[in-house]
Amino acid sequence: xxxxxxxxxxxxxxxxxxxxxxxxxxxxxxxxxxxxxxxxxxxxxxxxxxxxxxxxxxxxxxxxxxxxxxxxxxxxxxxxxxxxxxxxxxxxxxxxxxxxxxxxxxxxxxxxxxxxxxxxxxxxxxxxxxxxxxxxxxxxxxxxxxxxxxxxxxxxxxxxxxxxxxxxxxxxxxxxxxxxxxxxxxxxxxxxxxxxxxxxxxxxxxxxxxxxxxxxxxxxxxxxxxxxxxxxxxxxxxxxxxxxxxxxxxxxxxxxxxxxxxxxxxxxxxxxxxxxxxx
Amino acid sequence: xxxxxxxxxxxxxxxxxxxxxxxxxxxxxxxxxxxxxxxxxxxxxxxxxxxxxxxxxxxxxxxxxxxxxxxxxxxxxxxxxxxxxxxxxxxxxxxxxxxxxxxxxxxxxxxxxxxxxxxxxxxxxxxxxxxxxxxxxxxxxxxxxxxxxxxxxxxxxxxxxxxxxxxxxxxxxxxxxxxxxxxxxxxxxxxxxxxxxxxxxxxxxxxxxxxxxxxxxxxxxxxxxxxxxxxxxxxxxxxxxxxxxxxxxxxxxxxxxxxxxxxxxxxxxxxxxxxxxxx
Numbered sequence: 001x002x003x004x005x006x007x008x009x010x011x012x013x014x015x016x017x018x019x020x021x022x023x024x025x026x027x028x029x030x031x032x033x034x035x036x037x038x039x040x041x042x043x044x045x046x047x048x049x050x051x052x053x054x055x056x057x058x059x060x061x062x063x064x065x066x067x068x069x070x071x072x073x074x075x076x077x078x079x080x081x082x083x084x085x086x087x088x089x090x091x092x093x094x095x096x097x098x099x100x101x102x103x104x105x106x107x108x109x110x111x112x113x114x115x116x117x118x119x120x121x122x123x124x125x126x127x128x129x130x131x132x133x134x135x136x137x138x139x140x141x142x143x144x145x146x147x148x149x150x151x152x153x154x155x156x157x158x159x160x161x162x163x164x165x166x167x168x169x170x171x172x173x174x175x176x177x178x179x180x181x182x183x184x185x186x187x188x189x190x191x192x193x194x195x196x197x198x199x200x201x202x203x204x205x206x207x208x209x210x211x212x213x214x215x216x217x218x219x220x221x222x223x224x225x226x227x228x229x230x231x232x233x234x235x236x237x238x239x240x241x242x243x244x245x246x247x248x249x250x251x252x253x254x255x256x257x258x259x260x261x262x263x264x265x266x267x268x269x270x271x272x273x274x275x276x277x278x279x
Numbered sequence: 280x281x282x283x284x285x286x287x288x289x290x291x292x293x294x295x296x297x298x299x300x301x302x303x304x305x306x307x308x309x310x311x312x313x314x315x316x317x318x319x320x321x322x323x324x325x326x327x328x329x330x331x332x333x334x335x336x337x338x339x340x341x342x343x344x345x346x347x348x349x350x351x352x353x354x355x356x357x358x359x360x361x362x363x364x365x366x367x368x369x370x371x372x373x374x375x376x377x378x379x380x381x382x383x384x385x386x387x388x389x390x391x392x393x394x395x396x397x398x399x400x401x402x403x404x405x406x407x408x409x410x411x412x413x414x415x416x417x418x419x420x421x422x423x424x425x426x427x428x429x430x431x432x433x434x435x436x437x438x439x440x441x442x443x444x445x446x447x448x449x450x451x452x453x454x455x456x457x458x459x460x461x462x463x464x465x466x467x468x469x470x471x472x473x474x475x476x477x478x479x480x481x482x483x484x485x486x487x488x489x490x491x492x493x494x495x496x497x498x499x500x501x502x503x504x505x506x507x508x509x510x511x512x513x514x515x516x517x518x519x520x521x522x523x524x525x526x527x528x529x530x531x532x533x534x535x536x537x538x539x540x541x542x543x544x545x546x547x548x549x550x551x552x553x554x555x556x557x558x
Contacts, residue, residue, distance in 0.1 A: 108469055109479040110486040135478060151482070152474040153444075160439050165432075190387055193509030194473050195431040195502070199414060200388040203430070207389040223474070230472030 002053050003271035004044070004097075006062035007031050007115055008134070011043070015051050020272035022265070024051070032060075032067045040068040041092035055278050057271045059100040060115035063088060068097075073104045073112070079145035080121055080270060084277045100274065105148050113137055113149055115267070119239050120146060122270030123262050129237045132244045134159070136227060154227045158220055167198065167219060170205045174213030178250070184221020185254045188229060197222045224251045233257060239264055281332050282550035283323070283376075285341035286310050286394055287413070290322070294330050299551035301544070303330070311339075311346045319347040320371035334557055336550045338379040339394035342367060348378065352391070355384045358424035359400055359549060363556045379553065384427050392416055392428055394546070397553075398518050399425060401545030408516045408541065411523045413438070415506060433506045437499055446477065446498060449484045453492030457529070463500020464533045467508060476501045503530045512536060518543055 005012040009031035015024040030043050040062070048056070063071030071088040087098040103117040104110060116131045120139040123129060131137045134155035140147045162168045187197050201219045204210035210218055228236070228251055236252045236259040238245045245261045252259040284291040288310035294303040309322050319341070327335070342350030350367040366377040382396040383389060395410045399418040402408060410416040413434035419426045441447045466476050480498045483489035489497055507515070507530055515531045515538040517524045524540045531538040 104486070109466065110482045110488055111478070112482050112485060136474075150471055150475050151478040152472070153477045154474050156444055157436075157440075157474060157477070160443050161436075164439050164443050165435055187388065191509070192429055193431070193505055195415075195433050195436060195506055196429050196509060198432045198436070199390070199430040203389045203391050206391060207383065209389055226472055227474055230470070230475060 001272065001275040002048055002051055002056040003268045004056060004058040005060055005115065005267055006058055007060040008033055011047060013047050014268050015053060016268070016272055020269060022268060032062055032064070044097070045092065054096070055275050056095065056097040057100065057275045058097055059118045059267065059271060063099040063102060063114055069099065071099045071101045074101045076103065076105045077145040077147050078103045078117065080273055080277070083117065084274055087274070103146055107148065111149060111151050117146060118270035119267040122266030122268070123239060125237070127237065128233060129239060129262065130248065132238065132240045132248050138231060152227045154223050158223050161198065161219060162216055167201045167215070170202065170212050171215050172212040177214040177217040180210065180214035180217040181221040181247070181250065182254055184218040185225035185251045188222050188225025194222070194226050220247065221251065224248060228252060228255055228257070235259070237262055239266060280551065280554040281327055281330055281335040282547045283335060283337035284339055284394065284546055285337055286339040287312055290326060292326050293547050294332060295547070295551055299548060301547060311341055311343070323376070324371065333375070334554045335374065335376040336379065336554045337376055338397045338546065338550060342378040342381060342393055350378045350380045352383045353380045355382065355428070356424040356426050357382045357396065359552055359556070362396065363553055366553070382425055386427065390428060390430050396425060397549035398546040401549030402518060402541050404516070406516065407512060408518055409527065411517065411519045411527050417510060431506045433502050437502050440477065440498060441495055446480045446494070449481065449491050450494050451491040456493035456496040459489065459493035459496040460500040460526070460529065461533055463497040464504035464530045467501050467504025473505050499526065500530065503527060507531060507534055507536070514538070516541055518545060
């Protein structure tokens with residue numbers, strides 16, 4: 001079968017054998033934001049050229065309003081069985097693709113997840129999992145079902161402040177500065193709240209208290225610190241890009257929280273199971 | 280004398296009589312971001328054409344690195360006497376202007392203020408004053424001196440999220456929606472923290488729980504709510520633009536905090552006093 005992780009900024013295709021092992025993989029930057037409307041079949045077909053396997057199971061933003069087609073919503077608690085029953089079929093030429101539904105939750109306001117549900121369920125562990133990113137997800141899994149989850153805009157707010165705010169004007173590119181990042185994590189626990197702590201990125205720079213090459217790391221520490229402090233946790237289980245996982249683990253360490261990294265290819269495992277369930 | 284409030288986006292000039300009463304005023308959009316380097320004397324001279332009064336006392340971002348000249352820093356506790364001794368002189372033709380220094384504070388990180396210090400001191404009341412804006416200031420005044428203060432990036436973060444984030448994509452222009460604003464203020468007290476609450480602007484919209492014309496007001500309520508909740512206050516005294524003051528008063532009301540609005544022209548009064556001290 002073919003497993004496809006199609007997100008906002010990248011397209012990752014995996015060819016799997018009958019045991020679910022990855023025998024080939026191809027990655028491109030044709031995330032959904034780089035695909036013209038109506039061109040999703042062409043882009044995918046080109047990417048999986050020469051792979052004639054079936055089924056093709058896809059997860060991620062490809063199932064959003066800005067993607068190939070909007071997938072149905074499956075409310076929490078949601079397990080692989082519920083996802084399997086609500087796959088959205090797309091066809092092109094003689095081929096068929098199946099898009100994993102969106103998981104929706106509702107505490108006091110609704111929340112949605114596209115792509116992280118297969119990573120969290122594929123990990124096959126119970127408990128709370130953090131998937132850091134543009135929109136970080138905190139997912140609670142129990143008996144193979146997603147009980148509840150919440151989203152934090154940490155990555156997007158970081159990028160916005162760096163690119164468009166007055167904080168970004170004084171920043172210079174530089175290698176990640178671990179000390180400045182740690183300072184930011186500690187700062188996030190002081191009085192005044194996030195909106196106040198952010199302004200310190202500027203004022204510390206103005207008063208020569210922070211080098212301009214270190215201020216992006218300090219900002220990152222403030223934001224990740226606020227995200228972690230908003231959850232009362234004793235242990236942090238992480239799935240994600242290695243650099244980001246290392247950053248969150250560092251922040252957790254400063255807060256006295258033990259952390260561990262789970263295999264980031266768990267999503268492919270869950271897509272394989274969804275494919276098997278179809279057979 | 281002439282009092283000048285020269286900020287980022289506007290230039291306000293006031294001609295005062297010998298009692299400090301405003302006898303004439305002129306406002307333009309020639310804030311410091313709209314003035315080419317070296318053109319500050321020309322812009323001011325044109326704006327006060329026909330007013331031959333002296334002294335000319337100026338406050339605001341005109342005294343920043345991006346302004347006419349960077350004014351000296353006066354640390355807290357700072358009163359009018361300390362400001363008066365550190366006025367920065369600028370000259371052009373046969374005229375002289377005096378720029379009010381920057382007030383700096385340092386709790387665990389430094390903070391700075393340009394322009395709000397004359398408004399807070401001009402109010403001539405002791406206690407905590409909130410000056411909402413792009414960078415909201417919370418100023419503690421005691422015996423006519425600024426004891427300490429802090430800055431919150433509330434207004435800038437609101438504008439950034441509206442213009443550049445995924446939240447802004449679903450927003451439609453509309454009249455301010457008081458109910459949505461109030462919902463946002465209430466939401467700001469729930470678990471999960473600001474970075475989580477922000478994402479609800481998107482998900483409530485996605486799931487038809489929030490109209491796109493109301494989502495900017497909901498976002499505003501979340502941010503102002505977080506700002507107010509970060510301070511433990513029984514009463515809120517506000518100085519600022521009437522619309523913004525009304526918004527903060529509404530949020531305070533939801534949190535059970537009494538609020539009152541102070542005269543927003545207090546800054547001119549303080550500039551008059553600084554001018555008198557020179558005589």
